[in-house]
Amino acid sequence: MDLEERLQALFTQALLACKTAGIIGSDPIPQVTIETPKVAEHGDFATNVAMLLARQAKKAPRAVAQAIVDHFPAKPAWLRELKIAGPGFINITIDPAAHLEVLADISEQGARYGSANIGENRRCQIEFVSANPTGPLHVGHGRGAIFGDVLGNLLSAAGFQVTKEYYVNDSGVQIQTLGRSVYLRLEELRGRKVDFPAECYQGAYIADLARAILSGPDGMRLQGMNEADQIVWCGEYAGGVILEEIRADLAACGVTHDRYFFESELHKASAIEQAFATLRDKGLLYEQEGALWFRSTQFGDDKDRVVRKSEGSFTYFAADIAYHHHKFTQGYDRVIDIWGADHAGHVPRMKAAVAAIGYPPERLDCVLLQMVSLIRGGKVVAMSTRRAEYETLRDLVDEVGHDVCRYFFLMRSHNAQLDFDMELATAKTLENPVYYIQYAYARICSVFAKAAEQGEEGGGRHGVDLTKLALPEEAGLARFLGEYPRVIATAAIELEPHRVVFYLLELARKFQAYYTMAKQDPRYRVLGHDVATTAAKLYLLKSCRIVLENALRLLGLTAPERMAKLTTEEEESD
RNA sequence: GGGCCCGUAGCUCAGAGGAUAGAGCAUCGCCCUUCUAAGGCGAGGGCCGCAGGUUCGAAUCCUGCCGGGCCCGCCA
Numbered sequence: 001m002d003l004e005e006r007l008q009a010l011f012t013q014a015l016l017a018c019k020t021a022g023i024i025g026s027d028p029i030p031q032v033t034i035e036t037p038k039v040a041e042h043g044d045f046a047t048n049v050a051m052l053l054a055r056q057a058k059k060a061p062r063a064v065a066q067a068i069v070d071h072f073p074a075k076p077a078w079l080r081e082l083k084i085a086g087p088g089f090i091n092i093t094i095d096p097a098a099h100l101e102v103l104a105d106i107s108e109q110g111a112r113y114g115s116a117n118i119g120e121n122r123r124c125q126i127e128f129v130s131a132n133p134t135g136p137l138h139v140g141h142g143r144g145a146i147f148g149d150v151l152g153n154l155l156s157a158a159g160f161q162v163t164k165e166y167y168v169n170d171s172g173v174q175i176q177t178l179g180r181s182v183y184l185r186l187e188e189l190r191g192r193k194v195d196f197p198a199e200c201y202q203g204a205y206i207a208d209l210a211r212a213i214l215s216g217p218d219g220m221r222l223q224g225m226n227e228a229d230q231i232v233w234c235g236e237y238a239g240g241v242i243l244e245e246i247r248a249d250l251a252a253c254g255v256t257h258d259r260y261f262f263e264s265e266l267h268k269a270s271a272i273e274q275a276f277a278t279l280r281d282k283g284l285l286y287e288q289e290g291a292l293w294f295r296s297t298q299f300g301d302d303k304d305r306v307v308r309k310s311e312g313s314f315t316y317f318a319a320d321i322a323y324h325h326h327k328f329t330q331g332y333d334r335v336i337d338i339w340g341a342d343h344a345g346h347v348p349r350m351k352a353a354v355a356a357i358g359y360p361p362e363r364l365d366c367v368l369l370q371m372v373s374l375i376r377g378g379k380v381v382a383m384s385t386r387r388a389e390y391e392t393l394r395d396l397v398d399e400v401g402h403d404v405c406r407y408f409f410l411m412r413s414h415n416a417q418l419d420f421d422m423e424l425a426t427a428k429t430l431e432n433p434v435y436y437i438q439y440a441y442a443r444i445c446s447v448f449a450k451a452a453e454q455g456e457e458g459g460g461r462h463g464v465d466l467t468k469l470a471l472p473e474e475a476g477l478a479r480f481l482g483e484y485p486r487v488i489a490t491a492a493i494e495l496e497p498h499r500v501v502f503y504l505l506e507l508a509r510k511f512q513a514y515y516t517m518a519k520q521d522p523r524y525r526v527l528g529h530d531v532a533t534t535a536a537k538l539y540l541l542k543s544c545r546i547v548l549e550n551a552l553r554l555l556g557l558t559a560p561e562r563m564a565k566l567t568t569e570e571e572e573s574d
Numbered sequence: 575g576g577g578c579c580c581g582u583a584g585c586u587c588a589g590a591g592g593a594u595a596g597a598g599c600a601u602c603g604c605c606c607u608u609c610u611a612a613g614g615c616g617a618g619g620g621c622c623g624c625a626g627g628u629u630c631g632a633a634u635c636c637u638g639c640c641g642g643g644c645c646c647g648c649c650a
Contacts, residue, residue, distance in 0.1 A: 035592080037592095037593075038592095038593075038594080038595085038596090039593070039594065042593070046592090046593085048591090048592060048631095051592085051630065051631080054630075055630085060630095061630070085593080086592090086593050087592085087593080087630065087631070088630080089592080089593070132650075169650080172650080173649080173650070174649095174650060289648080290648085291648050292648095293648095302576085302577080302646090303646095305648095306647090306648045307648095308648085309648040310648060311648080313648095315648070315649085315650090316649075316650055340644090341578075341579065341643085341644050341645080342644055342645060343644095343645085344577080344578045344579080344644070344645060344646095345577075345578080345644095345645050345646060346645095347578085348577095368578080368579080368644095370579060370580080370643080370644080371643070371644065411587085411588095411598095412586090412587070412588095413587085413588080415579060415580075416579085416580070416587070416588095417579085417580070417642095417643065417644090419586065419587095421586075424586085424598095424599075431598080431599065431612090432612095433598065435612065436598095436612080436613095439610085439612060439613085442610080442612095443609080443610065443613090444609095446609065446610065447609045448609095449609090450609050451609085454609095498588085499588095502588060502589095502597085505597080505598080506597080509597085512613065512614075513613090513614065513615085515609080515613080515614090516611085516613055516614040516615090517614080517615095518608075518609075519605075519606065519608075519611085519613085519614070520605075520614085520615090522608085525608075525609070526609060527609055528608090528609085562610090563610085563612075
């Protein structure tokens, strides 16, 4: 139990005592929240519970606070002082050494430190990227890919059994169009003059594919097929090749899915018909103007949706219903879809579908990622999928590197639009927060290397004298390390990985500040003290290293033990 | 016209009922005999879009308005 939980328990006891004494009414006592004051003079912790109770107690908030303090259980040794302040806060001061206790937990739990059991081992599927295999991934997909990957790690750390899945639309119009696009380029190569239609994929990669087919073993065989068969073959072939390229691009930024689920599997298993049977039994399907409609308005959508077009084919949404039906029959307790903000309008219908097939819609979360703009030279790079004028994810990763790419996609709330500023990501590497964080980690490793060199012992679990960590920054650092599990828990509950990014940056800052103090004040040096002091300081550093490493791993960033010296801008101009 | 997201320092953004609103970048000043100065310390800079309301207390919750992004198909 950490300090906040212990304080919460003590205050709850005090409130019960007040209730027994008749000072506060018989209403259920409120949840005691322990917060961290922004100002140091307000103590280590504070609670506002007296102000919340003032109304029902019909007393001034400060009087209620006084009563709570009077009825407080016997103070444990680590609790120094309770002080009533301001409009009715109770400020709490604790023995700084108490903050250091967490170091033993960190040391003991190692890579597991920060994990929680919110998920209680429930199964959670998270679906992301799911781009149609009709062309390379662009930077917008990159955000979804890295966000999804890290959200998966986060939920895994929070105690869910996570499966990361990619839904592949390998049938339907888009693959037909892809096939036709490749086929037409093939015809061009064979010397036929063709009008390349606007709705076909314009990118140069289409012609590249056609060229590869023509010069490959299938080139001759295709000649013997009729046009329709050639188009089908081209679609399947190109889709397969492009999907492999997508897979490779994802791998280049450290994203792997546990499973690729193909839309064609749904068709093979007649999953759409089966899902429809369920809906039809409930009277949720009806025909109108030759099309088949799903009564999504019964579940809060603003209009009913077509699931089978009047020309007979299913809509994309029909397959989505079947797919989500499938997800839940697979035994997932929880399903998360990660979509671009342009799909916001799909959320009500998807939730409606989940409810209609008989699952509580809360079991589906749709996380919407706002749009990404790539900034070069202070200007937004115009992108057009239609004209195939866009920056690919692969080019971005190649240009800025794996870690910077991931960090930049993760550093914003999913509700905020993301400006991916290439100037910041590349040219100003010295101010880049990614390197700053990694440098903190490398510095710790370097101290340990030095310690080993000099034969100084430390970081061991036994016999560490924590009283040797008497500097205020040391208690502060330990305290901040102690907040890590809470950050993970909140981030997991809110589905907000960026909270971990901000925590990590702040931890790096706190460490760097502490470390640099040694330049002015030898007490801040880690090595070179008496054995017990050095051992204690190394023990603190070991904990910092564990938390940095755990957070970096969760975000999928590398934790380098040393960093190559980069050149500064002045040096470059020499 | 309707829906979703956003509006906070010069710029990019955290903070989502608490006390004196934060960080990075940019600007200015100071600090290297030492475990990596790729660093640290400090300063300036804010009607938290506007107007009402709820509350002991609002950047945070509610309503309206203004500005920006995305969407509103028997497309995917």
